[in-house]
C-alpha cells in the first residue's frame with residue numbers, strides 16, 4: 119500500500135507543479151488521522167483484492183488492520199475536522215497541502231484505574247510506515263535574540279532579527295489518498311532537532327556530555343508532545359515555540375515554492391490560499407509580513423495587501439477560556455521582531471478605525487490587538503481577523519453568535535461580508551464506508567451503486583424505501599450486528615454483559631462541563647432511582663438501556679476527571695444491582711479515540727449531543743451518528759440545528775433552553791432566583807448519601823450546581839432532558855417507526871459530507887480549482 123501511495127503521490131505532485139495553479143495550505147496544530155491502512159485500501163479501491171490475497175496467506179484482514187497504532191495528533195473535533203478535510207481535498211482533486219507538527223507523543227492513552235483516569239504516554243512512532251522522512255528538506259528557525267535597526271544610505275529603515283537560538287525543522291511527509299482518484303496530496307509534518315551548528319560535538323568530545331545533550335533535548339522538546347487540552351488555552355511558552363516553529367517552517371516552504379515560479383509578489387494571493395485552523399497558526403500573518411518587509415524589502419502597504427488577500431481564519435469556539443492570548447513580555451522575549459510587527463499592524467489598524475469612528479475611544483480599546491491588562495496580552499483572534507480576508511464559523515448558529523458576541527465590534531468596522539459560515543462535515547469514506555461496511559454495502563445494493571460515497575446527496579434515493587418492510591428488516595439487522603460487535607467488545611474489555619436488544623445510548627467526546635456528561639450521568643442515576651422504586655410488573659414494561667460513555671479529560675481539568683469518576687462509580691453500583699439486571703447497564707469505554715469511534719458510531723440507537731445551548735460550535739460526531747442510522751437526543755446547539763432542518767424535527771429528540779435565553783438564566787442563578795430541579799435534587803441527595811461511594815469525591819460536581827451558580831444550566835434543562843428520554847423510550851418500542859425514521863434521516867444527511875464543506879471553502883474563501891491528475 120505504501121508503494122502504491124507513493125506512486126500516486128509522485129504523479130500528483132508532478133501534475134500540480136506542472137499546472138502551477140493556486141494551491142491551498144491548511145495549517146493545523148492537530149490532525150487526528152486515526153489508522154491509515156484500511157482507509158488507504160478503500161480509497162484506492164483495492165480492499166477486496168487485498169482481503170482475498172491476505173486470506174490466501176492465512177491471515178484475516180481485521181487482525182492486520184487492528185495491528186496499526188492510531189495517529190492521534192489531535193485532541194478532538196478540531197483535529198478530526200482537519201483530517202476529514204484532507205480526505206475531501208484529495209477526493210475532490212484540489213491541489214492542497216496540510217502543514218502540522220510531528221509530535222513524538224500524540225494525545226495520551228487513557229487508562230481507568232480504580233475508576234479514575236490515568237494518563238499514559240502515547241509513543242506512536244515505533245513503527246509508522248506512512249511517513250517519509252525528508253532529511254533533504256530542512257529549515258532553520260530562530261527564537262529569542264534582538265532586533266537591530268539601521269538606516270540605509272537611501273534613507274530606508276532596515277530591521278534585522280539576530281543573535282537568537284536556532285533550531286532545525288525537518289520535514290516528514292504523509293501521503294493523503296483521495297477516494298477513487300489518483301490524487302494523493304501531501305501532509306507535511308515538521309520535527310525539531312538541533313540545528314547543525316547547534317549540537318556541539320566539541321563539547322560532546324571533550325566530555326561535556328550533559329550540556330551538549332541538554333542542547334539537543336531543548337531542540338527536540340519543541341515537537342515532543344501535543345498539548346492535551348481541548349477548548350482551553352493555557353498560554354505556556356513551549357506552546358508558543360511550537361506555534362512559531364511550525365508556522366515559520368511552513369511559510370518558508372510555501373514561499374520557496376512560490377518563488378520557483380518567478381512571479382511578482384503581488385501574484386502571491388493568486389497562487390496561495392492559507393487557511394488558519396483556529397488561531398494557533400495566527401503568527402503566520404506576522405511571519406509573512408516579516409518575510410515580505412524585512413527580507414524581500416516590499417513596502418508595508420504592498421505587503422499588507424498581499425497578506426490580507428492570502429489568509430482565511432476559521433473560528434471553532436466562543437468559549438472565553440479557549441480564546442488564545444499571549445502575554446506581551448513572554449512574547450517579546452521569544453519573538454522580539456514579531457512583537458514590533460504586531461504593534462505596527464495594530465497601530466495602522468487603530469488609525470484606520472479612528473478615521474472612520476472619530477472620538478470613539480472605547481471602540482479603539484475594544485478592538486485593539488493588545489489588551490491593556492496586567493501584563494498586557496495579545497488577542498490572537500483579533501490579529502487573525504484583521505489579517506485575514508474571510509473569517510468563518512463552523513455551523514450557522516455559531517457563525518451568527520461570533521458576529522453578535524465575541525467579534526461584534528469588528529462587524530462595525532469590516533461590515534458583515536467578511537464574516538461567513540461554512541458548516542462542518544465529515545468524510546463518508548471513513549465514517550460510513552470504512553466504519554460501517556455492512557450499512558455501506560446495504561445502501562449500495564439498494565441504490566444500485568456506491569456513487570453516494572463521493573456524492574452523498576444520492577442517499578436521498580433511500581427515502582422511498584423507508585416503509586419497505588423487507589428493507590427495514592435488513593436495515594435493523596445491520597444495526598443489530600453492529601451492536602453485537604460492540605457488546606462483545608464491552609464484554610471482552612470490561613467484563614460487563616450487555617444485551618444487544620437493549621437501546622444503546624452513547625455519549626463519546628472529550629469530557630467537558632459544557633458538553634454536560636454530568637447531566638447525562640445524573641439522568642442515569644435518576645433512571646436508576648425510578649427503576650428501584652418500581653414494582654416488578656412496572657419494571658417488566660421498561661425499555662432496556664445501555665448507557666455508554668467515553669472520552670478523555672485534560673490532565674489538569676479536575677472537574678472533568680470527577681465526572682469520569684462519577685460515571686465509573688455509578689456503573690459499579692448499577693451493573694451489580696440484581697433488582698435492575700439487564701434493564702440498565704452503564705459502561706465507560708477506556709481510551710476513546712478515532713478507531714473506537716469507528717465501531718461505536720455504527721452501534722448506537724441514540725447518541726447524546728447535549729451541550730448548553732450556544733457553547734458547542736458545531737459538533738461533528740452528531741453527523742457521524744445520524745449517518746450511521748442512529749437518532750440524536752440534543753440541545754438546540756451547533757450543527758444539531760441544521761441536522762434538524764435536514765432530517766425533520768420528528769426525527770430528533772430536541773430539548774432544553776435556547777442559546778438566546780442562556781444569559782438571563784445565568785443571571786437568575788447568580789442572584790439566587792432559581793430553585794434546583796426536584797429530580798436533580800433527588801439525584802444530588804442520593805450521591806450525598808454515599809450510594810456511589812464516598813460523597814466527598816463528588817462534592818465539586820454538586821457545588822457547581824448550587825453555590826457555583828450552575829453555569830452550564832444543568833438544573834434548568836434537567837426536567838426537559840428526562841421527559842425527552844421518556845419519549846425516546848416510547849419511540850424505541852415501535853421498531854417499524856424507528857426503522858422508518860432512521861432510514862429517512864440517513865437519506866437526508868447528504869449535506870453533512872465534508873466534500874460539501876470543502877467545496878464551499880474552495881468557492882467562497884480560497885478561490886481555487888481542482889486539478890485532474892492523469893491515471
Ligand code: 7GP
Nearest residue numbers: 195196349434512734735736737738
Ligand atoms: C471544536 C468545537 O468544540 C466543535 O464544536 C467543532 O465541531 C470542532 O471544533 C470542529 O469545528 N473546537 C475545538 O476542538 C477546540 O479546541 C478551540 O477549539 C481552539
